[in-house]
Amino acid sequence: MTDVSPAADVTYPADGFALFPDRSVVALRVNGDLKDLSTIVTADDAVEPVLIDSADGLSILRHSTAHVMAQAVQRIKPQSNLGIGPPITDGFYFDFGNVDPFTPEDLKAIKKEMERIVRENQRFVRRVVDETEARELMADEPFKLELISLAGGPGSGANAAEGASAEIGAGELTVYENVNRDGEVVWRDLCRGPHVPGTRYVANGWDLTRVAGAYWRGSEKNPQLQRIYGTAWPTKDELRAYQQRLEEAAKRDHRKLGKELDLFSFPDEIGPGLSVFHPKGGIIRYEIERYMRERLLASGYEVVNTPHITKGDLFMTSGHLQWYADGMYPPMVLDEVVDADGHVSREGQEYYLKPMNCPFHNLIFRSRGRSYRELPLRLSEFGSVYRYEKSGTLSGLTRVRGMTQDDTHIYVTADQVKGELTHSLDFVLQTLRDYGLNDFYLELSTKEDGNPKFIGADELWTEATETLREVAEASGLELVPDPGGAAFYGPKISVQARDAIGRTWQMSTIQLDFNQPERFELEYTGPDGEKHRPVMIHRALFGSVERFFAILLEHYAGAFPVWLAPVQVVGIPVADDFAPYLDEIVARLRASGVRAEVDHSDDRMPKKIRTHTTQKVPLQLIAGEQDRSAGTVSFRFRDGSQTNGIPVDEAIDKIVAAIAGKLLVNTAEDLA
The missing domain is CATH 3.40.50.800 (Anticodon-binding domain)
Structure with missing residues (x-):
């Protein structure tokens, strides 16, 4: 990597061209932190350039393009209010309030205005502000004022709102101002940054792709905003290549293929997010499950089965009612009581459709005394679960309300943890290869310090995280951090698979859990004759059968291997x-x-x-x-x-x- 560490204190030029006239560098990493090119650094600082085609560089480019788009929207529709505008995979979006839904004509006008802003060569200038000044500068932006109120509190950063970590983070508040050639501030936004030095960095490869509605902070109780999605790339050639990938992805859309090949449907009479598989889709699904069951039995897993509903107390014990209630269907009041006269009444016991299988498996473990000789105990179930996903998030088979998980929960001694994690990861990777997926990397999801969502002692989290890290690194696959992405009860490894056209899908997850065994008071008798607490591993290879079906359908573009083809x-x-x-x-x-x-x-x-x-x-x-x-x-x-x-x-x-x-x-x- 190019060494850009200075011999003395220096401020890099605001336009970045003195050092990097080809615009190949968009920011700096100073002592591990991303900074603008205009940052003052010292001879003692460790400084690395952030290349425009790196993962961080692309995010910075896309976030900066989102700001250009937002400025263009407010030029055309001055009454609009700014929401948030983070970079996302392959692009960006920005939300706007107090505005009617955007039309295709609006997008054309916004694109023309963006081109003008790019030609104006405005500079992105960072200002550190206190809360009072931030409120003065954002006085006409109600959503930004709300984010300022959240800054520094338990809801700050990534938890303030979907994508809000691009706006505010831990520590200081910052505003980015767009300054024209005359030194005048022509637009500003509350933003964490960093940004490219100026708008001419956005000149090459970008486009606006679609519009959608979105609720402020992701809650249906909040105002609905209008969202514009876009994409940005370092060159026009890369933009065209991306657009060609989108065209190929449209041909492979599992919803389109599902209809053309008569595989599945979503009847209105059943409800959103609830699928039925037709005979041809049913046989593909059968083969997917059949082979998985064969692999499970051959690898020492034991098959269990559990009901679809349960009393609410079970999910209170597991923690799901405290931490996952918004994703669960409302309770049903059941249990009939017949009095001496034969009258039937309801006792009032609340039952829930299960969103997870793990609490049921804990009860199976707890149903009798367990010995260390039985461990590892691998309980496996193709269990149907139900989650009340918001209607706007439903997407064919990849995001549904009713699904079947190939769920396994493994109970081990502390000494067996690392070996069993390695066994599970090897099992996952080999099985995915058998289904025709071969290009992987791993993601390590960890807790966010100070976030009350994550339960359990810090030392247990640290131990679990480091154990997962060691196993992941030993696999030889690339390991990518995912801070704050852990489940509420423990960290996890996710296997990310690239499909035939290079898209990444989250596939299998392996989660280490010290908390649920504690909450359910699970015990086994050790070789010393004493009671010990097992460690629990959650492992789902498919995630859900429905989602895996959709991924394979798109991966193969409907042309399945002979063993999976409905008609061979x-x-x-x-x-x-x-x-x-x-x-x-x-x-x-x-x-x-x-x-x-x-x-x-x-x-x-x-x-x-x-x-x-x-x-x-x-x-x-x-x-x-x-x-x-x-x-x-x-x-x-x-x-x-x-x-x-x-x-x-x-x-x-x-x-x-x-x-x-x-x-x-x-x-x-x-x-x-």
């Missing part, structure tokens, strides 16, 4: 006379466990081929007189390639082997 083989006769010949072959395939059928429709052969290619059937068997006479078939593949004259026995062996090998067969070469 379809027979297409050249003419009706050859259908009985294919019926015999398909009967043999079915006897071998292959999902195969013959197309007996009245369509002509070319139309049948197009139909089943569109439906992404991996293998089509075509037969005419030459094949029937020779006892052969012809293979046709998804890409249109074809292999002719394959003896029937050999064809069946190839198909069965492709399924057993979990092969992705799209071309003739894939089955060679």
